[in-house]
Amino acid sequence: MKFETLAVHAGYSPEPTTKSVATPIYQTVAYAFDSAQHGADLFDLKVPGNIYTRITNPSCDALEQRVAALEGGIAALSVASGMTAITYAIQTIAEAGDNIISASTLYGGTYNLFAHTFPQQGIEVRFADARDPASFAQHIDERTKAIFCESIGNPLGNVTDIAALAEIAHSHGLPLIVDNTVPSPYLLRPIEHGADIVVHALTKYMGGHGTTLAGAIIDSGNFPWAEHKERFKRLNEPDVSYHGVVYTEALGKAAYIGRARVVPLRNTGGALSPFNAFQIMQGIETLPLRMDRICENAQALAQFLQDHPKVESVQYAGLPNHPDHELVQRQMNGKASGILSFNLKETSDDARAAGARFLDGLKLFTRLVNIGDNKSLATHPASTTHRQLNPEELALAGVSEGMVRLSIGIENIEDLKADLAQALENV
Template sequence: MKDETVSIHGGYAGDPTTHACAVPIYQTVAYEFDSAEHGAALFNLEVEGNIYTRIGNPTNAVLERRVAALEGGVEALTVSSGMAAINYAILNLAEAGNNIVSLPQLYGATYTLFAHLLPKQGINTRFAESDDPAAIERLIDDGTRAIYCETVGNPAGNIADIAALAEIAHKHGVPLIVDNTVATPVLLKPIQHGADIVVHALTKFMGGHGTTLGGIIVDSGRFPWREHRRRFYMFNEPEPSYHGVVYTEQYGDAAYIARCRTVAQRNTGSTLSPLSAFLLLQGVETLPLRVERHVENARRAAEFLRAHDRVEWINYVGFPESPYYKLAQRYLAGRCCSLMTFGVAGGFESGAKFFDALKLFKRLVNMGDAKSLACHPASTTHRQLSLEEQRKAGISPETIRLSIGIEHIDDILADLAQALDATR
């Protein structure tokens, strides 16, 4: 099935009890066992079934199957937010004494997690000087457990060379983890280009309406954990925290996501509520349709900004002069994302004036909404970073990040025009 069909029907064949057409909300904490023997069989992983919503729920399962199908993965795990997805994705395969290697262009909270929180748990992040794959390879050693990138950087707008990064990762026996929130699987399917694990903030384009927090981890099922037994012993030896299961033996290609569910989520509890899963499913149904309008509106807005005399620069990969234009043609087929940044003439002060003058655009730190959104990163998402750290992340004092919505393009352009005039 094509994306438009999977978004509506994927992962759900109807409810066998009620025959409900819409996915039911299974608002329950626990599930009844038929007997002590049945309960034991469930805990021993001998039979399939639900035990406790912290590690599995039928509503969440539909969302997991649907997004896994869109991304081309074998299994997925829903969690309470995009940041929880990133955290679990790393903790599932790295421990004290290990490191990960990351591109420098990252969402502000991701950078903070990698630079300040994970090191306190003994997991260090080595940030490359650039997104050049060669710069990544120079940082890999025996302690490296993953390479990390955002397929389209937020807010930098850079495009990662996924195939090249995957080749380097696999050459050194580690997986490539990618955040595909900005591109969505409608524009880019990283697994097709060699990525091993995909994470999303479902809060953004997937949900699409700014109402519901959520995250997801998708397992490609392609990384050969058995071939790297020493480095990834946790998938190949009995798990002491979960009945001694050996994940590669019990779950095969889905070993990574199974361990993430039964070790990370079961014991630390970053669970997506069934009601949130239901709301996010409503957003996923219209994702391909919304992305079409996002892409077209973004193109028109970028052309308007490039021609405006109060705009010093614009970072939009759909323009041939962009250093990422060729990668956009390769990975996005020229359909550029609705996230873009630009600089208002006059530095920080003018950037703040533009931001304050917006009327239609909502001033907030979310993105991927049906509504058009604006953010001044130096004042908000990247405020806790030093100027040098901001620079490496692709942020300058005047930078404005726009997430172009699906309103009528004339109204979007009118608001941009009046806000730019306010900076004169």
Template sequence: MKDATIALHHGFKSDPTTKAVAVPIYQNVAFEFDNAQHGADLFNLDVPGNIYTRIMNPTNDVLEQRIAALEGGIAGLAVAAGSAAIHYAIQTLTQAGDNIVSTPQLYGGTYTLFAHLLPSFGVDVRFARDDSPEAIAELIDDKTKLVYCESIGNPAGNIVDIEGLAEVAHARHVPLMVDNTVATPILCKPIQFGADIVVHSVTKYVGGHGNSLGGVIVDSGNFPWAEHPQKFASLNTPEPAYHGVVYTEKFGPAAFIARARTVPLRNTGAALAPMNAFLLLQGLETLALRMERHTDNAIQVAQFLKAHPLVAWVSYAGLADHPHHELARKYMGGKPSAILSFGLKGGYAAGVRFYDALQIFKRLVNIGDAKSLACHPASTTHRQMNEEEQAKAGVKPEMIRLSVGIEAIEDLLQDLDQALRQA
């Protein structure tokens, strides 16, 4: 099936009892065992099934299957938020004394996790000087457990060379993990270019309506964990947190995602609420259609801003003169989602006046809604960074980030024009 069909049909046919076509909301905590042996088999991971919604839930399962299918992965894991997905994916592979290597252009919340929280657990995060494969390669050593990047940087809008990063990571026997939130699997499929793990904040474009938090981890099933038993001991030795199971022996190619579910999620509990999974599934059904409108509107907004006499610069890789335009063509077919940034000639003060004058664009820090959104990263999403850290992340003091929605383009351009004139 093609993407638009997968998003509507994969993983669910109809409810066997009621014949309902919509995915039911299984809003319950626990599930009954047939007998004592059935319960034992479930806890031993010998048979598939549901035990407790903190670990798995039938509604969540459909969301996991659909995102995994869209990404071309072997399995998915849904959790309470995108930040939990990133944390759990890293926690599945690391322990105190390990390190990960990351590109510097990151969403502000991810930067905070990497710069402050992970080091407090003894996991070092090494930020490369830029997002080139060469810069990443020089930081990998025998304690590195993964390489991390965003397919489209938020808010910098940079496009990473996924294939190049995968090559340098695999040459050093470590997996590549890609946050594909901004691109979505409709525009970019990192696994096709060598990524091993993909994470999403499905709060954003997948949900699309700003009403539900959620995150998903997708396992490609391609990384040879069993070939590196010492480096990835958590997958190749008995797991003390789950009665001695050896994940590579029990689950083969799905070892990573199985441990993510039964160790980080099971023991720390950032479970996705079934109601949220249901709402996210409603958004997923129209994702392919919405991304067409998002990207059509975004290129017109970028062209309008680029031609406007009050705008100093525009950063959108869909523009032919953007330094990452060729990467956008390679990985996203020339449609690098609908996040763009720009700065006014009047600097920070003019940017504030523009921001305050917006009428249709909503002033908030989310992205990916059907509605158009605007934020000032230096004072919101990246406020916890100093000026040097902001610059490395691609954030300028005057930067305005737009998440272009699906409204009528005439109305969006009129709103931008009136706000620019007031600035």
């Protein structure tokens, strides 16, 4: 089936008891076992089935199958938020004493997790230049467990050459983990370019309506964990925390996503609620339609801002003068998603004050810290999503003091242009 059909049908067909056409919301905590042996077999991963909603739930399972189908993976794990997905994606294979290599241009919450929280837990994160894949290699050592990047950086809008970074990762026996939140699988499927693990804040474009928190990890099934026994011991040796199972032997290609479910999810509890899974599935059904309109609007507004006399620069890879424009053509068929940022020309205000004055003048764009909504949104990263970064860290992340980030929605393009034009008059 093609993408648009998978978005509507993958993961669920009318179930035999009620024949419900919509995916039911299985609002239950636990599930009955057929016998004592059945319960034991479920816990030993010998048979598939449901044990407890913190680990599995039929509503969440339907969502996981749909997201895995859209990304071209073998399996997925749904969790409570995008940040939960990123945390578990790393914790599944890394522990105290290990390190990962990450692009420095990241969403502010991810940067904070990597720069401060993980090091407090003994996992070091070493930062490299997303536009220079070779810069990742110089940080790799025997305790490195993964390379991480965002397919499109938030808020900078830079596009990562996934194939080039995958080549670096695989030449060193490492998996490549890609946060694909900003383009969504409709525009870009990182697994097709060599990524091994994909993570999502389903809260954003996949849900699309700004109502529901959710995250997901998708496993390509392609990384040969069993060939790297020394580096990935937790997948290749008996797990005393889960009945001595050896994940690569019990689950084969699904060893990684299986451990993600029964170790970090089971033990720390960042589970997705069945109702939220239902809500995200509703959003996914219209993902292709929404993304086409969002990309059309974003391209037009990027050009409008670039031509405006009060705008110094626009960061949107759909523009021909953007350094990543060629990657957009090669990886995403010319569609650069709905995130763009821009800097105002120097005025008598300082940069932060100019950005604030612009934001305060908006009437249609909503001022908040979210992306991927049907509604158009605006924020000032240096004082919100990246507020915890010092000036050096802001520079490393590519965020200037006066940068304004826009998340473009599906409204009429003339109304959006008019709102930006009148807000720019306030600067």
